[in-house]
Amino acid sequence: MPELPDVETFRRYLDANGLDQTIEDVAVYDERVVKRATPAELADYLRGHCLVRTYRRGKHLFAALEEAGWLELHFGMTGYLAYYRDPGDAPDYSHVRFAYANGYHLAFVDRRKLGYVAPVRDLQACVAELDLGIDALDPDLDGPAFRELAEGRRGQVKCWLMDQATMAGIGNVYSDEILFHAGIHPRTPLPNLDGADLDRLHGCMRNVLKTAIDAQVQPQAMPADFLVLLREVDGAACPRCGTPLAKVKACGRTAQYCPSCQPSPD
DNA sequence: ACATTGACCTGAGAGC
Protein backbone atom coordinates (compact mmCIF):
# COMPACT_ATOMS: atom_id res chain seq x y z
CA MET A 1 0.00 0.00 0.00
CA PRO A 2 2.31 2.71 -1.18
CA GLU A 3 1.55 5.89 0.73
CA LEU A 4 3.69 9.01 1.07
CA PRO A 5 6.65 7.36 2.87
CA ASP A 6 6.71 4.46 0.43
CA VAL A 7 6.58 6.71 -2.61
CA GLU A 8 9.26 8.97 -1.12
CA THR A 9 11.44 5.88 -0.77
CA PHE A 10 10.75 5.00 -4.42
CA ARG A 11 11.63 8.56 -5.38
CA ARG A 12 15.01 8.30 -3.67
CA TYR A 13 15.57 4.93 -5.29
CA LEU A 14 14.88 6.44 -8.70
CA ASP A 15 17.14 9.41 -7.91
CA ALA A 16 19.93 7.03 -6.97
CA ASN A 17 19.52 4.65 -9.88
CA GLY A 18 17.38 5.81 -12.75
CA LEU A 19 18.42 9.34 -13.67
CA ASP A 20 20.78 10.78 -16.30
CA GLN A 21 20.84 7.68 -18.44
CA THR A 22 19.40 7.56 -21.92
CA ILE A 23 16.35 5.34 -22.22
CA GLU A 24 16.97 3.16 -25.26
CA ASP A 25 13.68 1.34 -25.26
CA VAL A 26 10.45 0.80 -23.36
CA ALA A 27 8.75 -2.58 -23.23
CA VAL A 28 5.15 -2.83 -22.07
CA TYR A 29 3.99 -6.30 -21.03
CA ASP A 30 0.53 -5.26 -19.90
CA GLU A 31 -1.02 -2.21 -21.49
CA ARG A 32 -3.54 -1.81 -18.69
CA VAL A 33 -0.85 -0.16 -16.57
CA VAL A 34 -0.20 2.52 -19.19
CA LYS A 35 -2.56 5.50 -18.98
CA ARG A 36 -3.15 8.43 -21.30
CA ALA A 37 -1.14 6.78 -24.09
CA THR A 38 -0.75 3.58 -25.99
CA PRO A 39 2.35 1.49 -25.26
CA ALA A 40 3.82 2.64 -28.58
CA GLU A 41 3.16 6.28 -27.76
CA LEU A 42 4.79 5.89 -24.35
CA ALA A 43 7.84 4.29 -25.93
CA ASP A 44 8.10 7.06 -28.53
CA TYR A 45 7.69 9.65 -25.79
CA LEU A 46 10.62 8.30 -23.76
CA ARG A 47 12.99 6.71 -26.25
CA GLY A 48 16.28 8.61 -26.56
CA HIS A 49 15.56 10.77 -23.52
CA CYS A 50 16.91 10.93 -19.98
CA LEU A 51 15.04 11.32 -16.73
CA VAL A 52 16.82 14.15 -14.96
CA ARG A 53 14.97 14.87 -11.73
CA THR A 54 12.03 13.77 -9.67
CA TYR A 55 9.08 15.38 -7.95
CA ARG A 56 6.68 13.75 -5.54
CA ARG A 57 3.22 15.02 -4.68
CA GLY A 58 1.45 12.82 -2.18
CA LYS A 59 1.45 9.29 -3.53
CA HIS A 60 2.27 10.37 -7.10
CA LEU A 61 5.83 10.33 -8.43
CA PHE A 62 6.91 12.38 -11.43
CA ALA A 63 10.21 12.21 -13.30
CA ALA A 64 11.21 15.07 -15.62
CA LEU A 65 12.61 14.48 -19.07
CA GLU A 66 15.68 16.58 -19.84
CA GLU A 67 14.00 19.14 -22.12
CA ALA A 68 10.27 19.02 -21.66
CA GLY A 69 7.66 16.72 -20.28
CA TRP A 70 7.36 14.33 -17.40
CA LEU A 71 6.68 10.70 -16.65
CA GLU A 72 4.11 9.93 -13.97
CA LEU A 73 4.33 6.81 -11.81
CA HIS A 74 1.49 5.80 -9.53
CA PHE A 75 1.84 2.65 -7.48
CA GLY A 76 -1.70 1.66 -6.58
CA MET A 77 -1.58 -0.88 -3.77
CA THR A 78 1.24 -3.17 -4.81
CA GLY A 79 3.52 -1.16 -7.08
CA TYR A 80 7.27 -0.56 -6.76
CA LEU A 81 10.40 0.05 -8.85
CA ALA A 82 13.23 -2.37 -9.53
CA TYR A 83 16.62 -1.50 -11.07
CA TYR A 84 18.76 -4.36 -12.26
CA ARG A 85 21.21 -5.36 -14.97
CA ASP A 86 20.47 -8.92 -16.05
CA PRO A 87 17.05 -9.14 -17.76
CA GLY A 88 16.60 -12.44 -15.94
CA ASP A 89 16.52 -10.48 -12.68
CA ALA A 90 13.30 -8.71 -13.59
CA PRO A 91 10.82 -9.37 -10.77
CA ASP A 92 7.54 -11.10 -11.53
CA TYR A 93 4.78 -8.67 -12.54
CA SER A 94 7.24 -6.22 -14.17
CA HIS A 95 4.66 -4.79 -16.55
CA VAL A 96 6.73 -1.92 -17.94
CA ARG A 97 10.50 -2.10 -18.41
CA PHE A 98 12.82 0.73 -19.39
CA ALA A 99 16.11 -0.30 -20.98
CA TYR A 100 18.94 2.16 -20.34
CA ALA A 101 21.95 2.77 -22.57
CA ASN A 102 24.24 1.60 -19.75
CA GLY A 103 22.79 -1.89 -19.97
CA TYR A 104 20.63 -1.62 -16.86
CA HIS A 105 16.86 -1.81 -16.66
CA LEU A 106 14.20 -0.13 -14.58
CA ALA A 107 10.96 -2.03 -14.10
CA PHE A 108 7.58 -0.83 -12.93
CA VAL A 109 6.34 -3.78 -10.93
CA ASP A 110 2.71 -4.07 -9.81
CA ARG A 111 1.13 -7.39 -8.94
CA ARG A 112 -2.43 -6.08 -8.73
CA LYS A 113 -2.18 -3.60 -11.57
CA LEU A 114 -3.96 -0.80 -9.75
CA GLY A 115 -1.03 1.51 -10.44
CA TYR A 116 0.00 3.03 -13.74
CA VAL A 117 2.66 4.76 -15.80
CA ALA A 118 1.71 7.79 -17.92
CA PRO A 119 3.27 10.58 -19.96
CA VAL A 120 2.67 14.09 -18.63
CA ARG A 121 3.04 17.09 -20.92
CA ASP A 122 2.17 19.73 -18.34
CA LEU A 123 2.91 18.97 -14.71
CA GLN A 124 0.78 21.75 -13.21
CA ALA A 125 -2.21 20.77 -15.33
CA CYS A 126 -1.75 17.13 -14.37
CA VAL A 127 -1.64 17.89 -10.64
CA ALA A 128 -4.76 20.03 -11.05
CA GLU A 129 -6.49 17.28 -12.98
CA LEU A 130 -5.64 14.76 -10.26
CA ASP A 131 -7.02 17.24 -7.73
CA LEU A 132 -4.11 16.77 -5.35
CA GLY A 133 -3.95 18.93 -2.25
CA ILE A 134 -0.77 20.15 -0.60
CA ASP A 135 1.76 17.42 0.07
CA ALA A 136 1.42 16.23 3.67
CA LEU A 137 5.14 16.95 4.27
CA ASP A 138 5.23 20.28 2.45
CA PRO A 139 7.06 22.76 4.74
CA ASP A 140 4.29 25.28 4.02
CA LEU A 141 1.83 22.99 5.75
CA ASP A 142 2.55 24.29 9.23
CA GLY A 143 0.26 24.23 12.25
CA PRO A 144 -1.91 27.20 11.26
CA ALA A 145 -2.23 26.00 7.66
CA PHE A 146 -3.23 22.56 8.93
CA ARG A 147 -5.90 24.03 11.20
CA GLU A 148 -7.18 26.12 8.32
CA LEU A 149 -7.64 23.00 6.17
CA ALA A 150 -9.81 21.53 8.91
CA GLU A 151 -12.07 24.54 9.11
CA GLY A 152 -15.65 23.96 8.07
CA ARG A 153 -15.14 20.22 7.57
CA ARG A 154 -17.63 17.97 9.29
CA GLY A 155 -16.62 14.41 8.48
CA GLN A 156 -14.62 11.86 10.40
CA VAL A 157 -11.01 12.68 11.08
CA LYS A 158 -9.68 9.55 9.38
CA CYS A 159 -11.55 10.36 6.15
CA TRP A 160 -10.21 13.88 6.27
CA LEU A 161 -6.61 12.71 6.68
CA MET A 162 -7.01 10.38 3.72
CA ASP A 163 -8.69 12.93 1.44
CA GLN A 164 -6.08 13.48 -1.27
CA ALA A 165 -7.69 16.74 -2.37
CA THR A 166 -7.21 18.22 1.12
CA MET A 167 -3.77 16.84 1.77
CA ALA A 168 -1.94 14.41 -0.47
CA GLY A 169 -0.08 11.34 0.69
CA ILE A 170 -1.87 9.64 3.57
CA GLY A 171 -3.68 6.31 3.15
CA ASN A 172 -5.23 3.72 5.40
CA VAL A 173 -2.11 2.44 7.12
CA TYR A 174 -0.51 5.78 8.00
CA SER A 175 -3.78 7.46 8.96
CA ASP A 176 -4.16 4.72 11.59
CA GLU A 177 -0.59 5.24 12.71
CA ILE A 178 -0.96 9.02 12.99
CA LEU A 179 -4.26 8.82 14.89
CA PHE A 180 -2.80 6.27 17.29
CA HIS A 181 0.11 8.55 18.19
CA ALA A 182 -2.24 11.50 18.53
CA GLY A 183 -4.59 9.51 20.77
CA ILE A 184 -7.60 10.25 18.56
CA HIS A 185 -10.27 7.73 17.60
CA PRO A 186 -10.54 7.31 13.80
CA ARG A 187 -14.28 8.05 13.76
CA THR A 188 -14.02 11.28 15.73
CA PRO A 189 -15.91 14.06 13.92
CA LEU A 190 -13.50 16.80 12.87
CA PRO A 191 -15.52 19.55 14.66
CA ASN A 192 -14.90 17.69 17.95
CA LEU A 193 -11.19 18.51 17.73
CA ASP A 194 -10.00 21.79 19.22
CA GLY A 195 -6.92 23.77 18.25
CA ALA A 196 -4.68 21.83 20.61
CA ASP A 197 -5.92 18.51 19.21
CA LEU A 198 -5.22 19.67 15.67
CA ASP A 199 -1.77 20.92 16.60
CA ARG A 200 -1.00 17.56 18.19
CA LEU A 201 -2.40 15.73 15.16
CA HIS A 202 -0.27 17.86 12.85
CA GLY A 203 2.87 17.15 14.89
CA CYS A 204 2.15 13.41 14.91
CA MET A 205 1.50 13.44 11.17
CA ARG A 206 4.88 14.98 10.41
CA ASN A 207 6.66 12.80 12.91
CA VAL A 208 5.09 9.53 11.75
CA LEU A 209 5.71 10.23 8.06
CA LYS A 210 9.31 11.33 8.61
CA THR A 211 10.05 8.41 10.91
CA ALA A 212 8.71 5.96 8.31
CA ILE A 213 10.85 7.58 5.61
CA ASP A 214 13.94 7.46 7.83
CA ALA A 215 13.26 3.76 8.39
CA GLN A 216 13.02 3.42 4.59
CA VAL A 217 9.58 2.06 5.24
CA GLN A 218 10.95 -1.18 6.72
CA PRO A 219 8.63 -2.08 9.63
CA GLN A 220 11.47 -3.70 11.59
CA ALA A 221 13.41 -0.43 11.42
CA MET A 222 10.53 1.58 12.91
CA PRO A 223 10.14 2.42 16.60
CA ALA A 224 8.64 -0.30 18.79
CA ASP A 225 5.50 1.75 19.47
CA PHE A 226 4.47 1.83 15.80
CA LEU A 227 1.23 0.07 14.89
CA VAL A 228 2.36 -0.90 11.37
CA LEU A 229 4.31 -3.70 12.97
CA LEU A 230 1.08 -5.20 14.28
CA ARG A 231 -1.30 -4.77 11.35
CA GLU A 232 -1.39 -8.39 10.34
CA VAL A 233 -1.09 -9.75 13.87
CA ASP A 234 -4.33 -11.19 15.17
CA GLY A 235 -5.14 -10.24 18.76
CA ALA A 236 -2.22 -7.81 18.97
CA ALA A 237 -1.92 -5.60 22.05
CA CYS A 238 -1.37 -1.85 22.16
CA PRO A 239 2.39 -1.20 22.39
CA ARG A 240 1.71 1.62 24.84
CA CYS A 241 -0.80 0.17 27.32
CA GLY A 242 -1.27 -3.50 26.46
CA THR A 243 -4.99 -3.22 25.71
CA PRO A 244 -5.99 -5.53 22.82
CA LEU A 245 -6.18 -3.52 19.60
CA ALA A 246 -9.56 -3.22 17.91
CA LYS A 247 -10.88 -2.66 14.39
CA VAL A 248 -13.67 -0.45 13.13
CA LYS A 249 -14.93 0.47 9.71
CA ALA A 250 -14.21 4.08 8.84
CA CYS A 251 -14.49 5.55 5.35
CA GLY A 252 -15.16 2.05 4.09
CA ARG A 253 -11.75 0.91 5.35
CA THR A 254 -10.59 -1.19 8.23
CA ALA A 255 -9.10 1.06 10.88
CA GLN A 256 -6.94 -0.37 13.65
CA TYR A 257 -6.83 1.48 16.95
CA CYS A 258 -6.38 1.16 20.70
CA PRO A 259 -9.75 1.45 22.52
CA SER A 260 -7.96 2.72 25.62
CA CYS A 261 -5.52 5.27 24.11
CA GLN A 262 -8.03 6.40 21.45
CA PRO A 263 -11.38 6.65 23.25
CA SER A 264 -14.54 6.52 21.17
CA PRO A 265 -16.23 9.89 20.54
CA ASP A 266 -19.66 8.38 21.22
C1' DA B 1 -21.37 17.69 2.14
C1' DC B 2 -20.58 13.36 3.61
C1' DA B 3 -20.84 8.22 3.85
C1' DT B 4 -21.23 3.85 1.68
C1' DT B 5 -20.74 0.46 -1.91
C1' DG B 6 -18.97 -1.73 -5.90
C1' DA B 7 -15.69 -1.93 -9.57
C1' DC B 8 -11.05 -2.37 -10.94
C1' DC B 9 -7.18 -6.12 -10.01
C1' DT B 10 -4.92 -10.64 -8.11
C1' DG B 11 -2.65 -13.42 -4.56
C1' DA B 12 -2.79 -15.14 0.19
C1' DG B 13 -5.08 -17.53 3.50
C1' DA B 14 -9.15 -19.79 5.46
C1' DG B 15 -12.66 -23.23 5.42
C1' DC B 16 -14.68 -27.30 3.50
Add this chain to the structure above:
DNA sequence: TGCTCTCAGGTCAATG
Protein backbone atom coordinates in the same frame (compact mmCIF):
# COMPACT_ATOMS: atom_id res chain seq x y z
C1' DT C 1 -5.34 -31.47 -3.20
C1' DG C 2 -8.30 -28.22 -4.89
C1' DC C 3 -12.19 -25.50 -4.90
C1' DT C 4 -14.57 -21.31 -3.28
C1' DC C 5 -14.79 -17.46 -0.46
C1' DT C 6 -13.02 -13.35 1.81
C1' DC C 7 -9.75 -9.96 2.47
C1' DA C 8 -6.14 -6.70 1.42
C1' DG C 9 -6.79 -1.04 0.29
C1' DG C 10 -5.67 3.23 -3.81
C1' DT C 11 -8.97 5.52 -6.54
C1' DC C 12 -13.09 6.52 -9.02
C1' DA C 13 -18.01 6.42 -10.07
C1' DA C 14 -22.54 5.88 -8.58
C1' DT C 15 -25.91 6.09 -4.98
C1' DG C 16 -28.23 7.26 -0.42
